[in-house]
Amino acid sequence: MERVEIKSLFCQAQAYAGKQITVGGWVKTIRNSKALGFIELTDGSSFKNLQVVFDDGRIDNFKEITKLNVGAALVVTGEVVLTPEAKQPLEIHADQIEVEGASSPDYPLQKKRHSLEYLRSIAHLRPRTNTFAAVFRVRSVAAYAIHKFFNERGFVYAHTPIITGSDCEGAGEMFRVTTLDMDNPPRTEDGKVDCSKDFFGKATSLTVSGQLEAECMAMAFSKVYTFGPTFRAENSNTPRHAAEFWMIEPEIAFADLDDDMALARDMIKFVLQYVLEQCPDEMQFFNNFYDKGLLERLENIIRSDFAHVTYTEAVELLEKEKDKFEYPVYWGCDLQTEHERYLTEQVFQKPVFVTDYPKEIKAFYMRMNDDNKTVAAVDLLVPGIGEIIGGSQREERLDRLTARMAELGLKEEDYSWYLDLRRYGGTKHAGFGLGFDRLVMYITGISNIRDVLPFPRTVGTAEY
């Protein structure tokens, strides 16, 4: 008999009432008395489990089933019985239970609460827990929401390169990619590794951003976005940093910083709204067990405006409370997470755009403001996380851009293709980068990035 998904059963309970059906899934709990037993079964399609009632006489392997361990995979055929008084709309009275794959008493996921730290050590099994079933479903739905948002607005999705011969931001620690024999690499006459013998004929790294390439695409399509993995080889052992993470980078032509902020705000609201609609059970679970104020906070964000201050105003606000912070606050400082969180959590109590940062702490490609001190940069800060988006209007004026590059010691020949975008039909344009994993943390209330990535890569850890 064709297998029915548990989610379909729950969604169309009336239609299935009294019918004989087959489901497949895994045992979450099992208990029994002498002649009657109950199994909570999940197939991952629904956050809620299906109750399977099995009874001696009705199935012919009652004994075998009572000996099953949590985690076993079953294929159950039986009758759908509506249960209007129970929490779940229906249950299955089994006529046949086939053991597809047994489990054993040493199954690491017993019916008890495991710590998130312990579960990280069994990342191959943790999607089977309630927490990770909810996290990875929400992650998937949020990713779809991103694609849907941009697709509905006519953006072109661009696959920018992962392996790169150029260092986009002129900064950031990068992973080297090579096929050379590291024990005995070919060397040039002066004893250095001979990169011309490497796979690509030169030294290459993993990308830290697809922005510069996305700009090329935006000068053809006007509206593009990337959504792919990016990498930082930073030795940051914090709950917010992973060495490999997914980033979304839209880039829009004929657009300034205001357009950029409007796009970021609309995107965030769209994704939150979509996840709340599509994952009500998962989101209720996070609200109950991880963050009591979560749903209220997210709903508030969808309804409310985002705040906006300039960097200069933000520093003034922070200086009033400078005794509260570990790191000093002064005009010109890079804002630390403690500063960012204070602004968004204490001062504004909602997401806040901070714009117009000192040029010294921002990248070379950001558009110089008329004060010649600040650039048209924007960060979006959100409660519980701090910075979730960093963006800017790009410097479209060739002379300004090359002057800034010279100040910073960047060579024009390394960026000739990037400068071409200003030589041939350059336009005002802007974009931003959204750390997708941080967005998932923000939506779920999960506080460690290791718990929103299926198989996290952090300093010292690359299991699986």
Added chain:
Amino acid sequence: MERVEIKSLFCQAQAYAGKQITVGGWVKTIRNSKALGFIELTDGSSFKNLQVVFDDGRIDNFKEITKLNVGAALVVTGEVVLTPEAKQPLEIHADQIEVEGASSPDYPLQKKRHSLEYLRSIAHLRPRTNTFAAVFRVRSVAAYAIHKFFNERGFVYAHTPIITGSDCEGAGEMFRVTTLDMDNPPRTEDGKVDCSKDFFGKATSLTVSGQLEAECMAMAFSKVYTFGPTFRAENSNTPRHAAEFWMIEPEIAFADLDDDMALARDMIKFVLQYVLEQCPDEMQFFNNFYDKGLLERLENIIRSDFAHVTYTEAVELLEKEKDKFEYPVYWGCDLQTEHERYLTEQVFQKPVFVTDYPKEIKAFYMRMNDDNKTVAAVDLLVPGIGEIIGGSQREERLDRLTARMAELGLKEEDYSWYLDLRRYGGTKHAGFGLGFDRLVMYITGISNIRDVLPFPRTVGTAEY
């Protein structure tokens, strides 16, 4: 005035008739007589260009505009005039033309036909040509179709890791990822590079497949898929191989090889249908200029069944024509592209599934058939390309799997987490990998993978 997209104008011509509007875009062609000029303008939202009519007296910078070069960026305000007799439904009579960014006579994309080889050398500008505007739009729409297909069917999208400490397929040449100083790496006592000092505390590489990790997720959600970049460090300088390419890997639980083939077929048909609906102008362009039979072939595929032969039957068919091939054909041989293309183009003239390959030429995790000689593998071959999908039913029987691993010299301890999936509630399951770039080649009729990737990475080439 708020900018209107050219696509919106074309879609709602009647609504805009007679209205004053503003558009932004790039000059594709420009010509003029003494007092009247015509510009073909694109903003990338539509494959079709917008005609802008400008006339001395009506605009106050007529001279300046006549001197513009192809590629210049303009913001044009003017009146929408319907043109029922022309190819395009409307044109703009300009009242104001603002030069947003000039271009120059050395602009590499002049109004003439450039070779694809030449355009590869200016990959940062080529999205502005008709061919690449069409290719990258179709690529984007096809990617969305993939997400839409799986999302509508309840699949969870899983971000499997890019940097990996394990070699999934026990084969395949991989790129090494490191933060060690390659000139002077730390060494162990025996003179080898000390990988314990590397970023992750061990040697790591770029993934060749997310399948094994996707299997972990499938044992929780039943239906999952990946869509991300994968890497092969093969020195293959062919039109079909890139070192970095995007792959889709669905994995389904409680499913066998027939379910796997049905999923692959439904997915391919869905994507083709969606692209034909969403990109009629682009697809007509490919049909006109790259592959005269393209539309007919794709429409035929949507309507028709896919063929299915076993490997053994395929070899028999090929042996009848063995003089036609460069590489020998015999039972046990790995099918070459020439064999694959002969089967799908000559014998069946449509996509064909080939199943049940000799175990010797397939990966360790594929399910052993009862003959103990072949495994439940499947390749989908399509005309013009050859293999586009490779999949299998996975070996869910722990004893069979470990026996096969032992035969191949694979160590159990390196795969303990993978074996856990068979120890705890293992199920029948299957999946496949679809090379996304090859799918885009197939859909567009573009015959070199370098022309469907925005910034291709191949041996010796990692520009941008």
